[in-house]
Amino acid sequence: MWQAIKSRSYKSEQCKIDREKLRVKVEVNDVVRNMQKELKLALSRAHPCPGCRQPNFKVGNNNHIFCETCRVHYCALCHTVVRKSKEHYGPRGCKQHTVDPDFV
Numbered sequence: 001m002w003q004a005i006k007s008r009s010y011k012s013e014q015c016k017i018d019r020e021k022l023r024v025k026v027e028v029n030d031v032v033r034n035m036q037k038e039l040k041l042a043l044s045r046a047h048p049c050p051g052c053r054q055p056n057f058k059v060g061n062n063n064h065i066f067c068e069t070c071r072v073h074y075c076a077l078c079h080t081v082v083r084k085s086k087e088h089y090g091p092r093g094c095k096q097h098t099v100d101p102d103f104v
């Protein structure tokens with residue numbers, strides 16, 4: 001008799017845990033989906049380094065990007081190595097500051 005009650009309550013407890021697990025799983029899925037979305041958005045804003053192909057990001061609207069990996073400066077607009085930013089950016093070159101379009 002006692003055994004039966006005990007096992008029944010254990011079962012409902014187990015059920016609660018399963019439901020809890022399921023809820024957590026759904027939340028994790030949401031988080032993963034959000035992360036994928038953000039990653040996609042981030043990658044669409046990333047500018048691969050001309051030297052090592054590593055995606056780097058603009059700092060604000062600055063098109064002058066520094067790659068930590070190969071320690072070069074490059075341009076986010078034309079993706080070429082920038083040796084002298086004063087020569088690269090200017091009225092005849094690239095614009096140093098532009099706002100990236102949103103890819104949402």
Ligand SMILES: [Zn+2]
Binds near residue numbers: 053067069072
């Ligand atoms: Zn690099």
Ligand SMILES: [Zn+2]
Binds near residue numbers: 076077080094
């Ligand atoms: Zn450029």
